[in-house]
Amino acid sequence: MRRVKQIVKIAVGGLLLLPALGLxxxxxxxxxxxxxxRVVVTYWEKWTDFEGEAMKRLCKLFNDTAGTEQGIYVDYIVTTQVDLKTLVATSGGDAPDLAGLWPQNISSFAAKNALQPLDARATKAGIDGTKIIPVYYNQCRYHDQLYAVPLTPWSLALYYNKGLLGQFREELARAGYGADRPPRTLDELLGYCKVLQRRDARGDYEMMGFLPSVPEMVGWYWNTWGLWAGGTFTDPQTHLARVDTPEFIRGYEWVHDFLRMFGQREVLRFEASLANFNSPDNPFMKGKLVMAQQGPWFANMIREYGPDIEYGVAPFPTADGSEISYCGQDVLVIPNGAHHPEQAWAFIEWLYTSAPVVVPSGQSEPTFGYEYCLVNTPQGRERRAMPPLRPIEWICWNHYKNGPLIDPSPAFLETHPNPGIAIHERLARSPLARADPPLPNWFAILDEFMAAYRDIWAGTADVRGRLQACQQRIDALVEIATREQERYGDRYP
Amino acid sequence: MKESPLMRVAALLILAAVGTMFVMPLVWMVATSLKPQEEISTTKLTLLPQDPASAPRYAYENYYAGRGRFVDEKGVERLGYRGVLTSDNVHFVLYLRNTLVVALLSVMGMVLASAICAYGFSKVDWRGRGVVFAIMLATMMIPFPAVMIPTYFIFKYLGWIGTLRPLWVPACFGGAFNIFLLRQFFMQIPQDLSEAARLDGLGHWGIFWRIIVPLSRPALAVVALFHAMYVWNDYIGPLIYLNHQDLFTLALGLQFYQAQHGGTPWNLLMSACTLVTAPLLILFLMTQRTFIEGIATTGMKG
Amino acid sequence: MSTRPRDNLLPRRWPAAAVGLAWISPWVVGFAAFTLLPVAVSGYLSFCQFDGLRPPLFTGLDNLRTLAADPLFWKVLATTSVYAAIALPLGTLVALALAVLLNTSVPGRTVWRAIIFVPTLVPLVATAMIWLWMFNGQYGVLNVVLRRIGIEGPNWLTDPHWTMPSMVLLSVWSVGNAVVVYLAGLQDVPRSLYEAAHVDGASPWQRLRHVTLPMISPSIFFNVVIGIIFVWQVFAVPQIMIPGGGPERSAYFYTMYLYDTAFRSLRFGYACTLSWVQLLIIVALTALAFRLSRRLVHYRGVGG
Structure with missing residues (x-):
């Protein structure tokens, strides 16, 4: 009996051990x-899903054409929390050759000496301020040096449901508005919201016109209200962050007004019942919100989750009706310590300077965005062969975003899948285009700011006092950052 | 001395209740791994899928499933792999291999080095042995986080960040806990045996290999077992030292299921968890006595 | 390796201490390289500003000043202390109770013991994933079962009031190790003691209080010390389940903050300060446990 047991044990052990050793x-x-x-360029990027697939296809095209000629292979690697991973790997001496970051990272990484300046290469390749829209180009710079190159830019706009507006045509007309145009000022936005609402028998909201919200809840952008009211993130003279200017106070008092007008408890209850924007139950698609503050990718989400929705795109309402925009982008950087910076740059250069390309989808059937596109004609939507585009424009096109180039190719605009492309392009060129400032501790500042916003969203009446308290915390952060930068003989901001 | 029947029944009931609670997560893990995606997000409480006869097919799809077309969470038809072992974005087999490589090297190094040190602490008489041994026991108290950052920069200096080396090289210097464990065991081996061997002309090296090692196989097995479990479990080490997906261990790679596309494919995740847990359970069932005794003795003699 | 001279790597005339040290040299080298040096370097870095990319700069007591004024530091300190203060005693009580139950003549003891032990075998990452699924507010088993009996369960991991109870509950799931240790301790208690107590007319409760507990107090003590050391290092499971400590950082533990400070914010100098504080806390608590043990722990042969 003992023997049998032993044999069984050895057999089972072998069954575990042999495959292990074999493996x-x-x-x-x-x-x-x-x-x-080939020289392998390790490229870390945040995109998964269809956005990642598009970038992968573009890399493959490069590898099959220019890469083959130059002996370069770009290895696209999906990396979660790509900014943190890149920074830690760089500090550990294991940096990737190319990383797809957020622009807010540029100043903080560059201040720590983690990025390679790209000026010399960029100037040689002609990728400079004469080619790239200023708001995006400037965001790639820190202390007068270029540390990144725009990949897919965006500008924030108002997306509105035309069908729902139409349902409230009479009520809107009675209030002095039109169902054929979205609100232009913040006051009008409140006015539209007053009309555009539905409640159930218990008095709970079933539909609202618009909802400013906290980031992890329904909406994404909460830091823009000062901008819409005409403010800027930094003082024009000192370049230090300021959130207690009259414009910011005005903007966040608007949020407070909104809560008061629609009832704070009811609004929060409505908010809790909604799904995040990045989900199939997106309240915009479900007809629970008429208007949303979103970027160009939203057209892609609508195609995915609500293809039947008739929608329009307009500049976001501002205090005085002027066209202000909030811009951001995804960028490419070459970390310090990258093993193949030359080859990594060759890929960036190819994105910007290659002859127009068509990117094959690799599928057996023609695929939208790869082999064919749709164009609006007087007869309706017409299917056409995808026009050749410069790689950088192709990736923006494929992500439904506007492009970084001052002179986009006509085909890019003409065939672009986002019906609001003209608006997004125009907003990016607005003299009032705003972006996150190049402050190395911007994320820490945003954390403080967000804490203040949460309090306002929770119903704090004294918006001015809360923002002033927040400014004090920010000043303390600035003091620490200044001290830390100066120790290394650097300056802040 | 016997308890009253009433007390025995009460004890049985309590144990049954607690036991159910303790196994429920594992049972649910396996149950989830046998269901299709559509049946995951329900509030029904069933162990088997609605169509129990299809369970093997679901298991095949969740655990293996080869190349082919499939419809993803958003209803889009896609081409590619699916299922834990063949997924084209979570490379389970690769992670498994990396984990096994680290485990093999690390366990071999740990057992050998710990045994050698334990010999020095038990079978060689020298002044100061007690003091050094006490120091070693005290170092067991130093938590990894306390040394984590400088260690990271030591490995950076060696150019080892982004390799598997930081995960197994330190083990080749032995571990205080394992040395302690083996020393206790070696102490129980009668001194006469070593003396007799010495008279036969063996030196320390010979005594170690010919007498001590063969006699302490069970203890060495316990060390190997515990250290293998430690490697299998280690999360913070890989998290800090590894950057490249191709080098990820299972502990790190498993997270990818969670991160994909927002909506977690629980059936796949639970299949992966089952695969990661199963070897340890099998190992436990095979070596239950060694295991339990190992834990009991290490816990007792502290 | 059978010939005599080659077997002796070290000649006999070497002093015994050299031979001893040679045998323990692997540990000595490893200790120097991976513990002593890091602890010393960490001590130096804790007075520096260091981001890993530029050379460290000595800043004196700056980090300590930052520490004193860092609200997050005090928060994680409080959170971890609360967790330790609940999870440790609760775990000890549950483990003791289970061990006492398993030490009765209840049927199927080895099976129950195995069942209670098995959760400790599940790899931490899998544990985190399984409980993430169990705790899921909508479809998690826990809430589904609760709903069956008419209770609307909370959103365990997204409600700031419930994250900590969730973590405590989870810690109880893996008490198996302690149970096994206590059980071994209980089985070592001489039968004669119980019989004597029985003859003296002691109730079951009195037997537990005056015989069992004193006799296994060394095991309890050992487990508590290990528990103190480990509870301050809780990392993997909450890091995977609720990175950043979940809503309102309600379950943000010390080591998570330490990790984030170092490897997310790249404030390695300040992180070293944090790690030294952690080390001192652990040493202090362990020393305290040893002091208390003189009064509470009963070692065999000391009478009674």
Whole structure:
């Protein structure tokens, strides 16, 4: 009996151990196939899903064409929390060659000496301020040096449901508004919201016109209200962050007015019942919100989650009706310590300077955005072959976003899948285009700001006092950052 | 001395209740891994899928499923792999191999080095042995976070960040806890045996290999077992040292299921968890006595 | 390796201490390289500003001043203390109770013991994933079961009031190790003691209080010390389940803050300060436990 037990044990042990040893000896050592003899450019990027697929396809095209000629292979690797990973890997001496970051990272990374300046290469390749829209170009700079190159830019706008506006045509007309045009000023936005609402028998909201909200709840952008009221994130003279200017106070008092007008408890209850924007139950698609503050990717989400919605795009309402915009982008950087910076740059240069390309989808059937596109004609939507685009424009097109180039190609605008492309392009060029400032501790400042916003959203009546208290905390942060930068002989901001 | 029947019944009931609670998560893990995606998000409380006969097919799809077309969470038809073992964005087999490589090297190094040190602490007589041993025991108290940052920069200096080396090289210097464990065992081996071997002309090295190692196989097995479990479990080490997906261990790679597309595919995640947990459960069932005794003795003699 | 001279790597005439040290040299080298040096470097860095990319700059007591004024530091300190103060005693009580139950003549003891032990085998990452699923507010088993009996369960991991109870509950799930240790301790208690107590007319409760507990107090003590050391290092499970400590950082533990300070904010100098504070706390608590143990722990042979 004992013997039998022993034999069983040895057998089971062998069954565990043998495959283990076999796996160690013969198992896979990598998840990708890199053709031999090429210099591998390790490219870390945040995008998964269809956005990632598009970038992967673009890399493949490069690898099959220019990459083959130059002996370069761009290895696209999806990396979660790509900014943190890039920074830690760089500090650990294991940096990628190319990383897709957020622009807010540029100043903080550059201040820590983690990024390679790109000026010399960019000037040589002609990728400079004469080619790239200023708001995006300037965001890539820190202390007068270029540290990043725009990849896919965006500008924030108002997306509105035309069908729902139409349902309230008479009420809107009675209030002095039109169902054919969205609100232009913040006051009008409140006025529209007063009309555009539905409640159930218990008095709970079923539909609202618009909802300013906290980031992890329904909406995404909460830091824009000072901008819409005409403010800027930094003082024009000192370049230090300011959130207690009259414009910011005005903007956040608007949020408070909104809560008061629609009832704070009811609004919060309505908010709690909604799903996040990045989900199939997106309240805009479900007809629970008429208007939303969103970027160009929203057209892509509507295609995905609510293809039947008839919608329009307009500049976001502002205090005085002027066209202000809030811009941002995804950028490419080459970290310090990258093993193949030249080759990484070759890829960036190809994105901007290559002859127009058509990117194959690799699918057996023609695929939208790769082999074909749709164009609005007087006869309706017409299917056409995808026009050749410069790689940088192709990736923006494929993400439904506006482009970084001052002179976009006509085909880019003409065939663009986002019906609001003209608005987004125009907003990016507005003299009042705003973006997050290049402050190395901007995220820490935003954290403080968000705490203040939460209090306002929770019903704090004294908006001015709360923002002033917040400014004091920010000043303390600035003092620490200044001290830390000056220790290294650097300056802040 | 026997308890009254009433007390025995009460004890049984309590144990049954607690036991159910303790196994429920594991049962639910396996149950979820046998269901299709559509049946995950329900409030029904069933162990088997609605169509129990299809359970093997679901298991095949969740655990393996080869190349082919599938319809993803958003209803879009896609081409690619699916299922834990063949997924094209979570490379389970690769992570498994990395984990096994680290485990093998690390366990071999740990057992050998710890045994050698334990010999020095038990079978070689030297002045100051007690003091050094006490120091070693005291170092067991130093938590990894306390040394985490400088260690990171030591490995950076060696150029080892982004390699598997930081995960197994330190083990080749032995571990205080394992040395302690083995020393206790070696102490129980009668001194006469070593003396006899010495008279036969063996030196310390010979005594170690010919007498001590063969006699302490069970203790060495316990060390190997515990250290293998430690490697299997280690999360913070890989998290800090590894940057590249191709080097991820299972502990790190498993997270990818969570991060994908927002909506977590719980059935796949639970299949992966089952695969990661199963070897340890099998190992436990095989070596239950060694296991329990190992824990009991290490816990007792502290 | 059978010939005599080659077997002796070290000649006999070497002093014993050299031979001893040679045998323990792996540990000595490893200790120097991976503990002593890091602890010393960490001590230096804790007085520096250091981001890993530029050379460290000595800043004197700056980090300590930052520490004193850092609200998050005090928050994680409080959170971790509360967790330790609940999870540790609760875990000890549950483990003791289960061990006492398993030490009775209840049927199927080895099976129950195995069942209670098995959760400790589940890898931490899998544990985190499984409980993430169990705790899911909508479809998690826990709430589904609660709903069956008419209770609307909370959103365990997204409601700031429930994250901490969730973590405590989870810690109880893996008391198996302690149970096994206590059980071994209980089985070592001489039968004669119980019989004597029985003859003296002691009730079951009195037997537990005056015989069992004193006899296994060394095991309890050992587990509490280990528990103190480990509870301050809680990381993997909450980090995976609720990175950043969940809503309102309600379950943000010390080591998570330490990790985030170092490897997310790249404030390695300040992180070293945090790690030294953690080390001192652990040493102080362990020393305290040793002091208390003189009064509470009963070692065999000391009478009674």
């Amino acid at each position: 160690i000896a013969f198992g896979p050592r990598t998840s990708r196939h890199v053709p031999p003899g």
